[in-house]
Amino acid sequence: MSETAISFENISKQYRLGTIGTGTLSHDLNRWMLRMRGKDDPYLKIGEQSSLKERSLDEYMWALRDINLEVKQGEVVGIIGKNGAGKSTLLKILSRITSPTTGRVIAYGRIASLLEVGTGFHPEMTGRENVFMNGSIMGMSKREIRSKFDEIVAFSGVEKFIDTPVKRYSSGMTVRLGFAVAAHMEPEILVVDEVLAVGDAEFQNKCLGKMEDISQTEGRTILFVSHNMTAIERLCKTSVVLENGSIAYNGEVKSGVSYYLDRKAPEGESILSGLHHTHPEVSINEILLNGSPVCHAQIDADPGILNFKIQGTLTTPKKMAIEVRFYDKRESLIALYSPGHLYGRLHEFGTGAFELNEKIQLPNNLTSGEYILDIDLTRPNIETYMHIPKQVRLHVKGISSVTGLEFKYENCGYLMLK
Secondary structure (H helix, E strand, C coil): CCCEEEEEEEEEEEEECCCCCCCCHHHHHHHHHHHHCCCCCCCCCCCCCCHHHHCHHHHEEEEEEEEEEEEECCCEEEEEECCCCCHHHHHHHHCCCCCCCEEEEEECCCEEEECCCCCCCCCCCEHHHHHHHHHHHCCCCHHHHHHHHHHHHHHHCCHHHCCCEHHHCCHHHHHHHHHHHHHHCCCCEEEECHHHHHCCHHHHHHHHHHHHHHHHCCCCEEEEECCCHHHHHHHCCEEEEEECCEEEEEEEHHHHHHHHHCCCCCCCCCHHHHCCEECCCEEEEEEEECCEEHHHCECCCCCCEEEEEEEEEECCCEEEEEEEEEECCCCCEEEEECHHHHHCCCEEECCEEEEEEEEEECCCCCCCEEEEEEEEEEECCCEEEEEEEEEEEEEECCCCCCCCCCCCCCCCCEEECC
């Protein structure tokens, strides 16, 4: 048998943007005839514009471009990249869920895929029935499935609900059973997307341990997509970094993770463009950290104080508090600053312009180095007014390493997680 487990040869995938079908054949034919005559689409929704004036290349996008990659048998490869880089598309092509626009994939051996919550599960069938159905799809006999059934159920931890329809399962339960089936069916190639992020920390460690076991002791090939760099470094020996549908790096895992984490936003890009959530009654005008825009914060942490200033406008009175999550360079959460959650300390503002000022003492378990921040403006458990996800880089200097994870500031608003 060939030493190569997977070969991607000149793989490209193009998608067409926008609506393709109306839902009925008669309407599709009517739309096509009017389009040929240069008329506008009669089935546009209210507020939509005709695409006749905005056609050409903007109707299409390349999710992948000229991917050439070879994976050896027994290799564990981490696929890294930002959202939209093409990671899931690559795995879907390998799993034959979709076909490439150009190129081909050659895989040697049976493939088990876990690409999203509930992959391959029928919601009306019970967990037991889905285990047997998935096993049959993968080419297993009933006898083989029965021999592994108890092990699968025990690993998943859903014994109590195994005869309950899967539509009653939570997303975490579905992932547990799905991963247990995929890992215990002895595939030559195991493909796992970011679905493990749905599970709790205990189950994630259990899954990583299982994948380590089947790769090291059984020589199985694994392709693993995750935004958890700690998990990537623990499990994988090599990594592939995708950027805009192309391979930007292919090689040793630590170098790949460093390459990915060191990629910064373009110079001059405003952090306000990265707001992933703003409330319709809240407008944010400026966000400063120690007097500087928070896009690329570089601070000297002596005496270890962060001064946040958030300015904006309210259309209705609000009670709000700032939340800051501290991640290490591998994007593992190490501390949460949330006085609103922990102590109910909220700022009150009336209608009109507002300015929130918050002074934060850095946790004493931070050593010198680079950290990533999440910043939220929220009324805890009720509303979120602003969310900036992992875009603020904080360079800490002048703090010596502190042994242990103790935190001595009382009522400071911190919850230490690592």
